[in-house]
Amino acid sequence: MIKDIITNIILIVLIILTIFVFIMLFGKDLGIVIDIDAIKGSITQLFEKEEEEPEEANVADTAASDSSEEETVTVASMYDNTITIEYELSDEVLYNPLMGFAPNADSDEGTDVNMDKVRLVYIEVTWAEFEPEQGVYDFEKIETDNHLQEWRNAGKNAVLRFVCDVPSDEDHMDIPDWVYKMTKDGKKYDMSYGKGYCPDYSNEDFIAAHNEALKALGEYFSKDSFVRYVELGSLGHWGEWHINIDEDDGLPVMPDADTRTIYVKAYEDAFPDAKLLMRRPFEELPEGGGVFNDMTGSYKDTTEWLTWINEGGVYEQTGEEDALIAIPDIWKTAPVGGEFTSSIPMEDMLISQYATTSSLISDSHMTFIGPKVPEREDLSGAAWFRCDDIMKMLGYRYAVTTMEYGGDNTQSVIGLRISNEALAPIYWDYPVYLYLKDEMGNIEKYKVDIDLTKLYGGESTYVMTTVPVSFDSLSTYQIFLGIEDPQTQQPAVYIATNAERSGYMTILK
Incomplete structure (x- = not known):
């Protein structure tokens, strides 16, 4: 036996x-x-036996906390006839404006992760291609190579980076020939990053010509609101404000704070309506500016980057004390972007190292990731599904979890519990409205008193809206909720509530 x-x-x-x-x-x-x-x-x-933290960062499964410290007055506390409706959270991926994956704009539709659905694209412009002759700007090439009109027509927005040095496999320069002939104080390199040319960013003629080019680029893209994020490039390899002097100590060094401030001011002047982001939290960070991390998924590099954000400190490239400032809550007022690292296979980041990847993204409070994003043809089915989990973490994810309404013979009050189930707020003022549709199909809308830019990830708030409809009559109305694009004044954002929709509007009743 x-x-x-x-x-x-x-x-x-x-x-x-x-x-x-x-x-x-x-x-x-x-x-x-x-x-x-x-x-x-x-x-x-x-x-x-000790209490553990969750292994994976799953923002949608975390109950949002009430952002209000005071006791909340509710409709139920005002009216005895209150009706309450509870809603479940939606588990779907929401392709909403100004957040998510930002694949290369020069990608053909269908080759990258849901190119037809993503709401952001990434545009990289080298100075060499943009201004082949002094004062002659090739906007047509930028438009054509990056399919910009197609993306505009599709309602997408863009992340823009202007660069002067992109290492590659071939000997080349990313500044115009005429700029090279005018300055000639940079240096060609061939190292682990690749081959290229590093200019002297402190050269006054270089700075003047650069700022004129940036001004022209800004004027062009400021004609509409297509470009919403601008990553401050220009300096260093890939525009990341870093030069690999460890491998080649003959390269020009990064400029000091005074010179960097000149570049920052040029970006502020050229793109007054865009959100500006820096690779490192320099003291000269523009007011309202965010940050980006191009090593997302790398534990060592992202942990170092988070240390810069949380503690500030010395900038090793120049030896400047306190050149980096501590801005641990920057995500509450400014966007955090970046791209996945190329040093780790995407399959590994999404499968065997997913716990680390998701935790780093969560700790960074990222709004968008690109241009290095997952591509379907390179991934297993399981890894592709993990992309959805990451998409549900990024940016904002507003939801209505409870609606209650009560009233009298002259008016009704509608109370909503609204939460943010993702990592960050939206950084533009998108108003929220309730829409009441009567039996004849007439619709009236009423603004909800809420500032979504201050509803942070993992928080919730309770808001009440008074409407001039009696309580008895309200039962005959349909109630919708919508978040409007301030430019089109039309609903433009899906909310993460498990309820029927009419376009972008969610049907609450």
């Missing part, structure tokens, strides 16, 4: 090990992946 039990146990163990080995060898091709981090976490939970 005992011998049979032992034999059966051994057989079961062998079967489990066989299945495990099979999945490890062939699972990726079949879209089946074992998340080792998740298994470790489950085993740990069996033996640890």
Whole structure:
């Protein structure tokens, strides 16, 4: 009897090990992946008695806290006839304005992650292509190469970066020939980053010509609101305000604070209506400016970047003390962007290292990621599904969780519990409205007293709106909620409430 039990146990163990080995060898091709981090976490939970933090950052599953410290007055506390409706949260990916993945604008539709659905694209402009001759700007090339009219027509917005040095496999320069001939104080390089030319960013002629080009670029893109985010490029490799002097100490060094401030001022003047972002939190960060991290997914590099954000400190490239300022809550008032690192395979970041990837994104409070984003053809099925989880974390994700209404013979009051189930607020003033539709199809709208820019990730608030409709009559109305684009004055944002929709409006009743 005992011998049979032992034999059966051994057989079961062998079967489990066989299945495990099979999945490890062939699972990726079949879209089946074992998340080792998740298994470790489950085993740990069996033996640890201490309270643990969740292994993965899943913002949508975290109950939003009330952002109001005072006791909230509700409709139920005002009227005995209050009717309350509770809503479940939606688990769908919401492709909303000004957030999410931002693939390269020069990508063809369908080649990148849901190019037809994403609401942001990334435009990189090198000075060499933009101004081949002094004072001659090739806007047509930028428009054509990046399909900009197509993206405008599709209602997308753009992240823009202007660059002067992009390492590649070939010997080249990313500044115009005429600028090189005028300055000639930079240096060509060939190192682990690639090949290229590093100009001397402190050269006064270089700065003057650069600022004229940036002014022209800004004037062109300021004709409409297509470009909403501008990453301060210009300086260093890839416009990341860093020069690899560790491998080549003959390269020109990064300019000091006084010179960097000249570049920052040029960006502020050229793009007065866009949100500006810096790679590092320099003291000369523009007012209302955000930050971006081009090593998203790398634990070492992102942890270092978060240390700059949280603590500030020395800028090692120039040795300046306190050149970096501490801005730990910058995400509350300004956007955080960046792209996935190229140093780790995307499959690994989304599967075996997903716990780390999602945690870093959460700690950074990111609004958008691009241009390095997941591409369907390079990923297993399981990794592709993880993209949805990340999309549900990024930016804002507003939801109505409760509606209650009560009133009298002359008016009704509608109370809403509104939460933000993602990582950050929206950074533009998008007004919220209630729409009441009567039996004849007539619609009246009423503004909800809420500032979405101050409803941070993981928080909720309760708001009340008074409408000139009696309580008895209100039962015959449909009630919709919408978040409007301030420019079009039309609903433009999906909310994460599990309810029927009419276009962008959510049907609450």
